[in-house]
Structures are given as structure tokens and as C-alpha cells.
Amino acid sequence: MVIKGIAASPGIVIGKAFLINSQTLSITKRKIPKEELPLEIARFEEALIKTRSEIIEVKKKITNELGGEHGEIFDAHLLVLEDRALIEEVIAGLKKDRASVEYVFSRVLERYTSAFTRIDDEYLRERLSDIQDVGKRILQNLLGGEKTMLKDLKEEVIVVAYDLSPSDTASMQRDKVKAFITDIGGRTSHTAIMARSLEIPAVIGVEIGTREIKNGDTVIVDGNCGLVLVNPDRVTIQKFRKSKKELAELQRDLVKIRKLPAKTKDGYHVQLSANIEFQEELSSVISHGADGIGLYRTEYFYMNRSGLPTEDEHFEAYKKVAEKIKPQTVIIRTMDLGGDKFISQLEVPRELNPFLGWRAIRFCLARPEIFKVQLRGILRASAYGSLKLMYPMISGVEELKEANKILEKCKRELEKEKINYNRDIEVGAMIEIPSAALTSDILANEVDFFSIGTNDLIQYSLAVDRSNEKIAYLYNPAHPAVLRLIQNVINTGHNKGLWVGMCGEMAADPAMALLLLGMGLDEFSTSPLVVPQIKKLIRSVRMEDAQKMAKEALKLSSGNRIKKFVEEKLKRIAPEFITGKGR
Ligand code: PEP
Ligand code: MG
Secondary structure (H helix, E strand, O other): OOOEEEEOOOOOOOOOEEEOHHHHHHOOEEOHHHHHHHHHHHHHHHHHHHHHHHHHHHHHHHHHHHHHHHHOHHHHHHHHHHHHHHHHOOOOHHHHHOOOOOHHHHHHHHHHHHHHHHHOHHHHHHHHHHHHHHHHHHHHHHHHHHOOHHHHHOOOOOEEEEOHHHHHHHHHOOOOEEEEEEOOOOOOOOOHHHHHHHHOEEEEEEOOHHHHOOOOOEEEEEOOOOOEEOOOHHHHHHHHHHHHHHHHHHHHHHHHHHHHHEEEEOEEEEEEEEEEEEHHHHHHHHOOOOOEEEEEHHHHHHHHHHHOHHHHHHHHHHHHHHHHHHHOEEEEEEEOOEOOEEEEEEEEEOOOOHHHHHHHHHHHOOOOHHHHHHHHHHHHHHOOOOEEEOOOOOOOOOHHHHEEEEEEEHHHHHHOOOOOOOOOOEEEEEEEHHHHOOOHHHHHHOOOOOEEEEHHHHHEEEEEEEOOOHHHHHHHOHHHHHHHHHHHHHHHHHHHOOOEEEEEHHOOOOOHHHHHHHHHEEEEEEHHHHHHHHHHHHHOOOHHHHHHHHHHHHOOOOHHHHHHHHHHHHHOHHHHHHHHOOO
């Protein structure tokens, strides 16, 4: 059986499936520290919300198939979810027992069951079956959400799950998880980005993975093509083993050019940097020949830990990266939590539209005491290497001015305390909201550089959730609206004397990279694995050809046309990139 999904992280792996679902997990009493109580409550709330939408979905399906009266059963189920007594009992139990929420919830469920079975009343007995049904669903969602097994694997596996959060992925045992497959998610979801940075091959958005794959099935994950093969025959396995070998050879070939500059045939030089999430990736940045780090996503520093990082922890972490990459530059992006990245310690309330909500710089400006801890850490580390910093999710000039004001305050404090830092540290704005792209001429007066974050810019300008596989076909970086915004930012930046980079995934697509080169982009920042490929591309073309091609492409009417046009041109103007096994 072949299942098609989204190619999230490259590599071919053959192995045994390990399903993450409630059957593989057991409820044991796990004590939790006091400071993690809000996290448990948040997990409970999340499970209630998820259960609610599942029940609504089932109700819809049953009503369509069997008629309204059958669907009404589920109204009773929805009422159970709103039962304050049940919810309050769980929250009180959490505070009293200080145990994981699934344990507390399962105990509450047991108490309800034994109390109701003792009552001789037909109506109430029916209510009990509602409570048990709903309770089972809530437990499944809680257990599925915890994914404790991922931290305690005994053998090498290919993880198959409905969904994995970025922090689930971050806490995977890399020596045991050889690849993963999820039912939902898009290519630029943070789970996919995380997989690339951990170099774990992944296919996501397969929709039917957890339904069709059984525990222990042999599966092939082809993270390059976005394919999952379930229980393949011997001939297929052999074919994929051969492709895996060829892929490894190709990667070795590409890495050979790591010491050469990212220069076009006609001598035009671009900056080719890498994106990282963890310090462990530094050796990969160096071995793949990047000219520095164009995006250090610092929010992972806040995840999978109890309590917020201290100023010293920030300082030590950034100092280490700066020293290791010196004399090259590291661009540290200030914390960008929210959207699909949450942490419990900040107690950010759940929102209806988290991607449009109280997140990233909005949160930082509202909580300057938290923001300043990170800014001071970055400033202190700037004395030990070449550091720049940039703010995520800037939507207008006021935010940018406010952020800079807080930065200035931190600088003054450090001066007073006689602590060293680089007074001329460059500051940039990420351009990832259409309003920022359109007002880049105004923003340019406040910063030293722009870095275009296309992962978000595309989702916001096309109204396409970056992590939703169902609308992935609409998520098109070549859409003329996206290209016009990008061209505007590049032109404005250059007119104002700023360099303009891109740290979104668009820069990692060879055809798009060729287009961006022609549009005048100064810096490309991609995951370390992709750096050699983009370098090879840049070294295979002439700037003059890229510029001509970009001009023509921007005249076309649709994203699909532009994509096809650029791919065709790539074949023609950089034949050695294709024929020379460049991709
Ligand atoms: C982006 O939005 O393009 C980006 C680089 O930031 P992130 O993927 O972390 O949102
Ligand atoms: Mg972003």
C-alpha cells in the first residue's frame, strides 16, 4: 500500500511502525511538580476542546448518514463536557494529588462509575454510559497528547501519529526515532521544520496513517517524495535501499563544495546562511558550508523545561553559538512563541485564532520583564562574536519602535552595570506580515536589515494556514501576491541602504531560490541540510539570466504558471544543476 503525503524532511528510511495512540499507553500515577500544575490544567482544557470538536464531527456524520434523531445522542455527550462539577472535581484533584491529569481524570471517572451503578434508575444509568463514552474520548486525547512513550523507546522505530507538536518532536530520542509519519500538518508547520533540523526524515499530512498502518508493520518513509509504503514486497524494499544509497552519495557530493563561495558564474556573491533551533546543529552548519546563521529560533529554548530561562542561561547559550560560528555572523531571533508553538509557563490563554493572536513580539511588548531577560542575554553575548538580533511578527512601525526602546533601555542598564556588549549590534525586522511588507519603507528607518519570513508571509497573505494539509495546494510561494510583496521589500530595502535576506522555507526550494536570486535577494538562509544544494544552484547560474527570468516571471498571472515557468527555466539556464545530480 502506498500513501501519499507531504515531504516534510528528506531521507529514506525502512523500519518498523510504532503507533502513538491510547492503546499503547497506560495510565500510571506520575507525580508532577507544583509549577507544572498550570500545564496539566491546560492539557485538560485542550483535551476538552479537542473532544468537543470530535463529538461535533461525529454528530454531523451520523446526522448525515442516519438522520437527525440519531445525531441527538451526541448532544448529551456535549453536555457532559460542560459539566462544571466534573471539571471542578478534576481541577481540585490535580491540586490535591499533584499527579498527571490523565491519572486524576481516570480516578474521577472511576468514582462516577461506581456511584452511578449503585443507583437503580434507568435514566441515570444512561447518563453513566454518556459519561463513560465521553470520558474515554477525553482520556484518549490526554494520552495521545502526552506521548510519553516517545521519550522512552527501547528500539529503533518509525513513529506514526495523528499529530506531533513541535515540542513532542523536540523531545524525541533521535537515536531511536528513525522517521515519523503524521496524519495532519503542512510543510512549513513547526513540526516539519523541527524534523528537518533534527535530520529525521518525515512525511506528514498523510491523513490515513494511523488508520491504515498497524504497530509492527514494515514501512518505507521517503521524505524526499512524500511517500509512505506499507508492508512493501522484497523488490520494492531493494529498490528503495538503492535510492537511499544514491541519496547518501549525492549528499556527499554536494558537501564537497562546502568550502567554495556562493557565487554565480558571473561573479555575483550572495550570503548563504543556515537556520537552527538547537545548539547541537552547529556542527551541521559548519559541515554543510553555511556562511553563518541567518535564523536562530530561540523559542525552543523555552520549551520542554520547567520555569523560564534566566538571563545567564540566555547569555551562555548565545555566547556559545557566537564563539563557535565566529567570525561568521549569527542572527538571533527573539522569542516567537504562539501560533503552533506553546509553552505552559507563560500561561498564555488558549485563543480561537492562535496564529493571529497574542504571540511573539506582541507578547514580548506586553511582558517587557520577560522580554528584557532575553535581550540582555543577547546583548551580553554580543561581546563574544558577531551577533545580530531580529524581532519576529512585526506588523507596523510602532511595535518596532517600542521593541527598540526596550532594547535601548537594556543597553543603558548594561552600561551602568559596566557590562560589555557590542554597542553597534545590528537590529533587523522579520518581514512576515503583509502590513510589514507594504510599509517596509517606513520600517526601514528603524532597522539595519530585513529578513523575510515567507512561512508566515505566505499564510497571512493568502489566508492559508501553514499547518493545514487540506489546503496545502493553495500554499504557493510563487503566487504573484507573495512575489510582489517580496519584490517590494527587496527594492525598498536596497533604496534605503539595507540588506534583505530570507529565512523562510521558500529560499530552500531550488526553483524559488533561482527566482529570488533574480529578484535581488542578498541572503538565503535555509536548514543546514539544504545549504549545499542552494550553493550548487547559485554556482550553476548567471545572475544576468536569473534577473531576466525573474522579470518575465513576475508578469505572469498565477502562482502555478509562475512555478512551472521557473522550473522550466531552471532546467534550461542551469542544466548542470539538474543533470549534475544537483537535486
Ligand atoms: C517564517 O515565518 O518564515 C519564519 C522563518 O519563522 P517561523 O517559521 O519560525 O515562523
Ligand atoms: Mg514566522
